[in-house]
Structure formats: C-alpha cells, structure tokens
Amino acid sequence: MTVPLLELRDLATHFPVRGGVLLRARGTNRAVDGVSLTLDRGKTLGLVGESGCGKSTLGKTVVRLLAPTSGQILFEGQDISKLSRRRLKPLRRELQMVFQDPAESLNSRHTVGNLIEEPLIIHRVGTAAERLARVHELLELVGLPASAAERFPFEFSGGQRQRISIARAIALGPRLLVCDEPVSALDVSIQSQILNLLLHLQQELGLGYLFIAHDLAVVRHVSDTIAVMYLGRIMEYADADGLLARPRHPYTRALISAIPSPDPNRRSRRTVLEGDVPSPIDPPSGCPFHTRCPHAEARCRSERPALRQVARDGATDHLVACHFDL
Amino acid sequence: MTDRALLEVKGLVTAFDTEGGRLRAVDGIDIRVEHGRTLGIVGESGCGKSVTALSIMRLLPQPMGQILEGEIRLEGVDLVQADRDTMHRIRGHRIGMIFQEPMTALNPVHRIGRQIAESLILHKGFDKRQALERAVALLQRVGIPAPEVRLSEYPHQLSGGMRQRVMIAIALACDPALLIADEPTTALDVTVQAQILELIASLRSESGMGVLLITHDLGVIAEQCDDVVVMYAGRVAEQAPVRQLFAEPRHPYTRGLLASIPHLETPRKTRLPTISGMVPTLSALPDGCRFNNRCPHADDRCRREQPPLVRTGPDHHVACHHWQRIASEPTP
Numbered sequence: 001m002t003v004p005l006l007e008l009r010d011l012a013t014h015f016p017v018r019g020g021v022l023l024r025a026r027g028t029n030r031a032v033d034g035v036s037l038t039l040d041r042g043k044t045l046g047l048v049g050e051s052g053c054g055k056s057t058l059g060k061t062v063v064r065l066l067a068p069t070s071g072q073i074l075f076e077g078q079d080i081s082k083l084s085r086r087r088l089k090p091l092r093r094e095l096q097m098v099f100q101d102p103a104e105s106l107n108s109r110h111t112v113g114n115l116i117e118e119p120l121i122i123h124r125v126g127t128a129a130e131r132l133a134r135v136h137e138l139l140e141l142v143g144l145p146a147s148a149a150e151r152f153p154f155e156f157s158g159g160q161r162q163r164i165s166i167a168r169a170i171a172l173g174p175r176l177l178v179c180d181e182p183v184s185a186l187d188v189s190i191q192s193q194i195l196n197l198l199l200h201l202q203q204e205l206g207l208g209y210l211f212i213a214h215d216l217a218v219v220r221h222v223s224d225t226i227a228v229m230y231l232g233r234i235m236e237y238a239d240a241d242g243l244l245a246r247p248r249h250p251y252t253r254a255l256i257s258a259i260p261s262p263d264p265n266r267r268s269r270r271t272v273l274e275g276d277v278p279s280p281i282d283p284p285s286g287c288p289f290h291t292r293c294p295h296a297e298a299r300c301r302s303e304r305p306a307l308r309q310v311a312r313d314g315a316t317d318h319l320v321a322c323h324f325d326l
Numbered sequence: 327m328t329d330r331a332l333l334e335v336k337g338l339v340t341a342f343d344t345e346g347g348r349l350r351a352v353d354g355i356d357i358r359v360e361h362g363r364t365l366g367i368v369g370e371s372g373c374g375k376s377v378t379a380l381s382i383m384r385l386l387p388q389p390m391g392q393i394l395e396g397e398i399r400l401e402g403v404d405l406v407q408a409d410r411d412t413m414h415r416i417r418g419h420r421i422g423m424i425f426q427e428p429m430t431a432l433n434p435v436h437r438i439g440r441q442i443a444e445s446l447i448l449h450k451g452f453d454k455r456q457a458l459e460r461a462v463a464l465l466q467r468v469g470i471p472a473p474e475v476r477l478s479e480y481p482h483q484l485s486g487g488m489r490q491r492v493m494i495a496i497a498l499a500c501d502p503a504l505l506i507a508d509e510p511t512t513a514l515d516v517t518v519q520a521q522i523l524e525l526i527a528s529l530r531s532e533s534g535m536g537v538l539l540i541t542h543d544l545g546v547i548a549e550q551c552d553d554v555v556v557m558y559a560g561r562v563a564e565q566a567p568v569r570q571l572f573a574e575p576r577h578p579y580t581r582g583l584l585a586s587i588p589h590l591e592t593p594r595k596t597r598l599p600t601i602s603g604m605v606p607t608l609s610a611l612p613d614g615c616r617f618n619n620r621c622p623h624a625d626d627r628c629r630r631e632q633p634p635l636v637r638t639g640p641d642h643h644v645a646c647h648h649w650q651r652i653a654s655e656p657t658p
Contacts, residue, residue, distance in 0.1 A: 044595075050515035157604045187370040187605060188542060192586035192598035199595055214516065221588035222595065244590055258520040260545030262587060264568045272524055273517045276485040 003077040005208040006039040006062065006176055011071035011081075012232075013054075013061045017281055029281050031057040033232035034071070036307070039225075041175070042202065044209040046223030046240065048216055048255070050277050054232040055212045059178045062210060063095045064088055075176070093123055096169040100181035102161035106153040106168075112139075113149030116168045123172055138167040141204075142197060159190035163197065170201065178210045183218060195222055216259055220244050225316055228252045231280050231288040234307055236320050242313030248320045251289050287323070299323055330402060332536040333359040333382070333504055338396035340374075340381045343389075349608040351377040353560040354396070356635070357538075359504060364530065364537040366551035366568070368544060370605050373557040375540045379508050382538070383423055384413050401503060419449040422497030426509035428489035432481040438465075439477030442496050449500045464495040468525060487518035494525065501533060508540045523550055544587060548572060553641075556580050559606055559616040562635055566642040576644045576653040578621045615647070623648050 013032040016025040031054040039045040049055045060066045062073060064080060073081040080091055099105040106115055113135050120131045136146035142163040153161055162182060169177055179198065183191040199222060201207055213219050219226060223240040228251065236249040247253045254273045273292045278284055284291050290300040300323060310325065311318040340352040352374040359365045367375045380386050382398050384405060398405040400420060405413070417423075425431040433441060442464060443457035452460065458477065465473035468491040481489055490510065497505060507526060511519035527550060530537050539550055547554055547568065554571045556564040556579065564577040575581045582601040592598070603620040606612060615633050618624040627647055635645040638653075646652065 050517065159604055188544070188583055189370060189586055189601040190604060192588070192600045195588070196597050196600060199597065216516075217588045217590055220590065220594065221592060221598070224595075240594055254517060258516045260519075260523070260543065260549040262544040262548045262572065262584065262589070264548040264572050272520050274521075276487050276518060277515065 002041075004038045004074075005041045005043075005076060006037075006045075006210070007072075007074040007077075008035055008037045008062070009072040009074065011035045011058070011061065011073060012069045013057050013066055014069040027281050030232050030283060031280055032061060032068075033280075033283075035229075035232075035234055037227055037234065037237065039176070039208050039210060041208055042206040043224045044202065044211050044222050046219035046226040047210060047212045047229060048214060048219050048226060049229035050214060050255075052231075052277055052280060053229045054280065055229050056180050058229070059097065059180045059210060059212050062176075063097050063178050064091075065097070089123075092119075093172040094175050095178070096172070096174040096176070097178040097180065098162075098165055098169050098182050101185045102153070102158065102165045103185075105165055106161060108153050110152075111149065112151055112153060112156075112164050115153070115164065116149070116171055119168065119171045125172070134171070138171055141170075141201070142167045143193075157190075158186050159193055162186060162194050166194075166197065166201070170205065170207070173205070174207070176208045176210065178212070180212045181214070182211075184213060184215065191218070198222060216244070216256060228255065231278065231283050233288055234319070234321065235289065236318075237307070238318040239313035239316040242311075242316070242318055246311075246313075246318075248310055248318065248326060249289075249322050250293050250295055250326060253326075254292075287321070295324060295326060297323075331358045331399075332361045332401065333357070333538070334397075334399045335378070335382070336397050336399075338378065338381060338398065339394040340377050340386065340391065341394050342387075342391050344609075346609050350394075351391075351560055351608060352381065355555075355557070355560075355562050357555055357562075357565075359536040359538050361503070361536050362530065362534045363552040364527075364539055364550055366547040366554045367538065367540045367557055368542065368547050368554060369557035370542060372559070372605055372608065374560040375557050376508055378557075379423070379506050379538065379540055382506065383417060383421060384408070385417075415449070418445040418497075418502075419500045420502055421504045421506060422500070422502035423506045424490070424493045424497050424508070424510045426512050428486065428493045428513075429481060431493055432489060434481055437478050437480060438484075438492055442492070442499055445496065445499045460499070461495070464499055465492070467529070468492075468495045468498075469521070470495075486514055487521060490514060490518075490522055491525070494522070494529070498529060498533075502535060504536050504538065505530070506538045506540070509542070510539070511546065512541070512543070519546075526550070544583065556583075559611060560608065561616060562643070562645060563617065564642075564644050564646075565635070570639075570642055574642075574653065576638060576642070576649045577617075577646050578623055578648075578652055579617050581652070582620075615645075623652055 015029040017027040017029050019026045047055045061068050068081050072079050116135045117131050183194050220240050226240050226243045227234050228236045236252045254271050257271050275292050286302050287300040287305050290296040305321045305323045307319045307321045309317045310320050335357045338355050341348050341350045369375045393406050439461050442461040446452045446457040462473045511522050551568050554568050558579050564580045585599040612619045614630045615628040618628040633645045633647045635643045638644045
C-alpha cells in the first residue's frame with residue numbers, strides 16, 4: 001500500500017474565546033473538531049462548506065500556519081502536527097498555500113520578480129542568475145510574460161495577480177498546494193482561466209490540491225474527491241461525481257439544491273433550509289446539523305453520528321455522518 | 327407592451343470626473359422594468375450595473391458622478407430632472423433598495439425598529455407607535471422570528487441573513503413600486519441566499535412590484551428573472567427574456583460567459599472554455615466594439631465601428647455586427 005500524500009487523523013484546531021476586561025478565556029471556538037481525511041499524490045480533495053464551517057482553519061492547519069489542538073497531520077507518512085518551526089522549515093518547500101485575495105496576499109511594495117524569488121532566497125536555492133531564470137520560467141508556466149518580473153502587483157488585474165501568487169506558491173516545487181477560495185474574488189470570465197491553470201499545473205507537476213471553496217460546481221469540476229464540512233466536522237465524503245449525483249447527507253442535499261442553476265428551465269423545487277449556521281463556540285449537542293435538519297429526531301439531539309461508510313464509488317468510500325440511511 | 331412601463335431608462339449616460347479625465351461608466355443604455363416582473367442586469371466588475379442602479383436612485387457620489395444624457399422615467403416622472411425634494415419623496419417610498427452588504431447599509435448605532443420606522447414616519451406620516459407596530463408586521467413578513475424582540479436590537483446582534491431580511495423590510499416598508507436589489511445575496515452563504523431569493527420572489531408576487539436585480543451570478547439570473555440585460559463595459563451587449571437568453575445566446579460575450587461556468591454535467595477536470603484577456607478599464611476602452619479585444623469573431627469592422635443594439639427577434643436585442651453568423655454556430 002502506498003503512503004498517501006496527506007492524511008489527517010482526528011484533527012482538531014480550537015481557539016480560546018476571550019472576553020471581559022481581563023480577556024479571560026470564556027469559551028472555546030471548535031473551528032475544526034475531529035477531522036480525518038486522505039489525499040493521494042497528484043489528486044484533488046475538494047472541501048466545501050459555508051462560512052464559519054472551519055474549512056479555512058483546516059487549510060491553514062494543514063500547512064501549519066496554525067497549530068492543531070490535537071490529532072495528526074501525516075504528510076507522506078510523517079506526522080508534522082507537532083514539529084517545531086525549525087523542523088518545519090524544510091517541509092515548507094513541500095506544502096504551500098494560495099489565498100483568496102491576491103491583492104492582500106502580495107506585498108505591493110515588491111516587484112513581481114522579488115515576490116516570486118523570495119521563497120527561493122529563504123530556502124537558499126541557486127545563484128542569483130539561476131533564481132532569475134527560475135522566476136522567468138515560473139511566470140511563463142502560469143501564463144505571464146517574463147517581463148512581468150520588473151513590474152508591481154498593482155499593475156496587474158485580479159486574475160493576473162492570482163497567477164502571480166500561484167507562481168510564488170509553486171516556486172519551490174511543492175507536492176501539496178492548499179488553495180483557499182482561489183477563484184471566488186475573480187470575475188466570472190476570469191475564474192475559468194485560473195481553474196484551467198490549476199488543472200494544467202497539476203498535470204505538469206503532479207501537484208496534490210486541497211481545494212477549499214464554497215461553490216460546489218467549481219469544486220466538483222477540479223476535484224477527485226469532496227468532503228462537506230459543517231461546524232468543524234465532516235458531514236459527507238465521497239468521489240466528486242458520486243457526491244453530486246447521490247448525496248446522502250441531508251446537509252449536502254440542501255447545499256446542492258440551494259445552488260442556483262444557470263438553466264431557467266430547471267428552476268428547482270428546492271429544499272430551503274431554515275435558519276443560519278449555529279455558532280461553533282456553542283455548537284448544538286448531538287449531530288451539529290440537527291437544528292436545521294428536516295429529518296431530525298430525538299436521537300440526533302443527543303447522540304453525535306459517526307462518519308460511516310455507506311457505499312463505494314469506484315475506489316472511493318462514500319462516508320456519511322448521519323444516523324439514518326436517507 | 328403599449329402601456330406605460332414602471333421604469334423606463336432611455337439613452338442613459340453616467341460619467342465620473344477623475345484625475346484621468348471623464349470616464350463614462352454607463353454609456354447609452356435603455357432598460358425597462360414592468361410591474362410585477364423581475365429584470366436582471368448581469369455583468370462583471372466595472373460593467374456599469376451598479377452605477378445604473380445608483381443613477382436611478384440619484385445616489386451617485388458627488389460631485390464626481392453625474393448623469394450626462396438620457397432619461398429615467400419612473401411611473402412617468404423623469405428622475406433625471408427631479409429636484410432634491412422630489413427625490414426624497416421617491417427614495418424609500420416609491421423605490422426601495424437593498425445593497426450587497428447589509429452591515430454597511432444599516433446604521434450600527436440605531437435599533438432595528440427605529441431604522442424601519444424612519445421611512446414610515448417620513449413618507450407615510452405615521453406616528454412613532456404606528457410605525458413600530460407596522461415594523462413588527464414587516465419583520466414578520468420577511469420571516470424574522472420574535473419580531474417584537476428584534477425591534478429593540480442592534481444590527482450587530484443579527485446574523486448576515488437576518489440583517490439582509492431587515493434591509494428588505496426597510497426597503498418594503500412603504501410598499502414601493504420598484505425594488506432595486508444590487509447583489510443582494512453575494513455576501514451570504516448559499517443556503518441563506520436561497521432563503522433570501524425565495525423571499526424576494528414571493529414578496530414580488532404578493533405586491534406586484536417590479537424588481538431590478540443586479541448580480542454577477544448567472545445562476546441567480548436564471549432562477550429569479552423574467553428578462554435579462556447583459557452589460558459589458560458600460561453598454562448593453564444583449565437583452566432578452568430569460569429562457570431565450572439561456573437557450574439562444576447571440577452575443578459572443580454572453581456565449582463565452584455561459585460556456586465558461588462549470589456545470590454539474592461538465593466532465594470533471596477538463597479544460598473549461600474561457601474568454602481570453604480581461605475586462606478593459608474604462609480609461610482604456612478599445613475603439614469600435616468594446617468586446618473586440620477578447621472576441622474570437624472580431625474583424626476590422628468590429629475594431630472600427632461600434633455595433634448598435636439591434637432587434638434580432640421578439641424582445642431579443644443584440645449589439646454585435648456578426649450576431650447572425652455567430653448565433654448559427656452551436657452554443658459553445
């Protein structure tokens with residue numbers, strides 16, 4: 001059996017919630033609360049959920065921008081969840097991240113060339129001339145002219161800036177890229193350009209992606225497998241087509257039916273969920289979804305359903321965290 | 327459609343004076359909203375869709391923004407010529423508006439009840455008690471539980487979806503004839519978006535008001551609108567009833583947009599069709615057709631001559647020199 005690129009075992013990231021004059025901890029935000037997932041080399045694991053479900057916290061924890069509270073992060077079999085900064089540094093070459101808003105993630109005082117070269121300098125890669133050649137190569141790889149290196153981020157459009165942040169993220173030749181909403185700040189006509197670029201880079205470089213987004217149609221298009229998150233937990237996990245075609249968790253079903261379809265002949269008879277996502281600081285007892293679930297019974301309020309296998313789509317287990325076979 | 331439209335915009339030109347000169351954000355557009363119908367305006371950032379809404383409300387940032395040409399007739403009254411007092415009587419009374427970000431549109435230091443009551447006192451001459459009673463009814467109508475309690479709460483105590491419901495309650499307080507919704511659900515989660523869109527649709531059918539819905543989301547357009555205007559760089563590229571537009575898009579921009587969004591049926595991990603290049607900035611618009619530098623069909627004529635919006639079928643209008651040839655090709 002080959003070792004997966006990334007394996008999360010019962011991963012949790014909690015934050016203390018402080019308040020009052022003395023900023024004493026008054027509670028705990030259980031942003032990620034017991035997540036187990038696997039991603040194979042060169043594949044894409046899509047992570048969907050609504051705001052506050054913990055998907056960005058999970059992404060940042062995977063690349064160790066945040067320290068997990070408990071659980072394991074196995075990167076190619078090695079547990080990186082407790083590594084010190086110094087021990088982590090060589091691993092930064094393997095694990096990189098692309099953020100939602102390139103206007104914020106690129107320092108506007110640096111030239112594009114400097115921004116892309118910076119990780120190479122930090123990791124002492126090559127001579128100055130070699131690094132410059134690498135910067136030009138990276139720019140062309142992401143579809144920008146080599147001359148872009150001398151210009152500043154603000155001279156570029158949103159889509160081009162996202163290409164620059166992708167070039168920087170892949171500069172050190174990582175094997176895992178965490179993409180946190182990489183297209184949601186972009187115009188519709190630009191989104192497909194960036195999605196195509198990510199697909200192309202995956203083929204060329206064999207990158208594995210943890211692709212975080214709220215748009216299920218976008219996530220399905222780029223992903224091999226998809227995990228649906230709600231209040232810090234995985235509600236459903238399956239092959240990307242299997243999840244969309246045969247969703248088994250009531251939350252996934254509601255999420256799919258809520259997507260407005262760009263086809264006026266298919267105005268859906270949708271299941272509109274009542275209410276909002278509850279706070280992760282004081283999550284509901286039992287199943288976290290029971291407050292909005294149309295099928296909830298007494299058992300759901302008291303007993304938390306485990307993530308269990310209900311089917312198999314090809315090589316992928318179809319997992320659902322629900323007491324019922326709906 | 328011989329009778330008078332609820333809203334009729336003709337030849338609207340709105341410009342901003344900037345350091346780089348005068349930029350025409352909206353450059354000669356015609357739109358029409360009928361009673362009881364929803365017109366969607368769809369387009370990308372900078373296409374002029376929000377400026378169109380602000381022009382109708384006469385809420386353009388001053389002194390930079392101004393309407394240079396055209397007329398905006400609401401129930402026959404030309405809003406372009408209207409004075410301050412007239413606009414005060416129309417805003418919040420005949421036209422209600424909801425914005426993208428309810429947290430910035432609501433006043434954080436005033437209680438919800440007061441913010442709803444304000445327009446009722448101003449426009450309907452209610453006293454405070456009547457206005458608050460009506461506010462409770464409005465909150466109930468937009469689906470807010472325990473409205474009496476919410477009345478004395480502040481915006482920060484509500485969730486994003488609840489705040490947008492409050493915004494809708496304020497917009498509808500005086501039974502407006504026209505509701506302008508500018509990206510009303512863009513800041514909301516998809517399950518909450520579904521609730522809000524459903525609410526707007528049911529309120530429209532109850533009250534018979536016309537709705538002008540501005541969005542970048544073609545899915546929202548397909549589900550909510552009767553008619554659609556596709557805008558690009560300050561102009562109308564295409565205009566049609568919603569089914570017609572999605573079944574037979576005739577402008578290369580519309581066709582490109584529709585093709586580029588991943589559908590649930592698109593084979594996974596395949597290359598998506600794209601529109602090359604990017605939306606031009608207003609200060610560097612190409613000559614001729616504004617889409618010519620991104621259009622796969624562009625020729626010399628497109629680079630020289632601006633295409634007029636022509637009628638290509640019942641209620642279907644397209645601004646493209648080559649729409650006939652392009653429309654005969656299979657939809658990408």
